[in-house]
Amino acid sequence: MxxxxxxxxxxxxxxxxxxxxxxxxxxxxxxxxxxxxxxxxxxxxxxxxxxxxxxxxxxxxxxxxxxKDTIQYATNITHRTPQIVTIDSHSQDNIALVPQTLKAGYLSGYNDPNFIKKLPSYRMPGLNNGVFRMFEVEGNSMFPTLPNKSYVVGQFVDNWETGIKDNQIYAIISNEIEDGLIKRCTNRIKKYNNLICKSDNRRNFPTQNIEPSSIKEIWEIKLHLNFQLPDPADIYDRMNDLEAEIQEIKRKQLY
Incomplete structure (x- = not known):
């Protein structure tokens, strides 16, 4: 049809x-x-x-x-759909990119058609069943999983209570997120009215508890794009050096 x-x-x-x-x-x-x-x-x-x-x-x-399903949850959150989408000449959804420089603007303009129309947009192979948006990773809170200035593509989550899976990575559009939009989540919305947002770099970035009423959108990360490919040789060299040091310590203990 x-x-x-x-x-x-x-x-x-x-x-x-x-x-x-x-x-x-x-x-x-x-x-x-x-x-x-x-x-x-x-x-x-x-x-x-x-x-x-x-x-x-x-x-x-x-x-x-x-x-739309308008069933109300105990947290007063309904099923949601993106306020604004763009389509190409074949009626397919474009994937709008939110770069770091427009992060603050997106927090206020996510439902503004004039703002969304100005975002660069792309198509990605294999991302066809759903509504998607691309975000530039900001900072090192998700390092080493997601390095700074790499990109992720998220699929829109309409049902937060059941659609957010524990230990999966999401883009959380909320003013309460202090160090980047991308977090690994634990979903306790139904039980405690709380979304727990964790950084993979937990030594330097603490876990945050986010109240659902402050959230505007949630996107489940489906794709990671990194144009700065790491050289595994450096990692192997460090591992070999460490292994050699351990063996030397053991050898000295024998004498």
Missing amino acids: SVKNRIKEYIKSLNIATSTFEESIGASNGYINSISKNIGLDKLTIIIEKYSNLSIEWLLLGKGEML
Whole structure:
């Protein structure tokens, strides 16, 4: 089913005329029928804002249910979808990149279509089933797993209570994260209303407890891109030196 036909199906569920829907999004009569492969970003943004119960993943990709699940949790967190997405000429989601320099801007502009449209966007092979976003790693809190200035691609997590798995790495969009967006998480949202965010470099970066109400978005990391490939020879040399020192100490103890 095409995007156009899914829009028609949604209009039918509203029990309104197509012309009424077109008028509500500022489109002229016949706009829906004129859609070929994809819908314009400006109209998509208006639809997202005016019809908040419509699943954008279903509209663009045909995935899941037409209407969002609005089941309320004890923590007052509902199922969520990204506020803003961009699509290419084939109606496929682009992967917008959030570089380090725009980290602060993303915290306030994650649901601003003008901000998201200005982000560079890419397509990645193998990342097709879901909504994805790319983030530049900031600092050394996740070193050596994720070095500074490398990149990660995250898949949007809509159900925080069940979708966040212990000891997996996520991009947490929250003002409470003090040293970078990327953390390894322990999910205690249902039990304690708490998301525990840990750094892999735990000697220098303490664990943080994040209240879910402060979180704007969560993305599960699916891909890591590192353009500064480490030389394993240095590691092997250090290991060999250490092994030789241990053997020398043992040898001296025998005499």
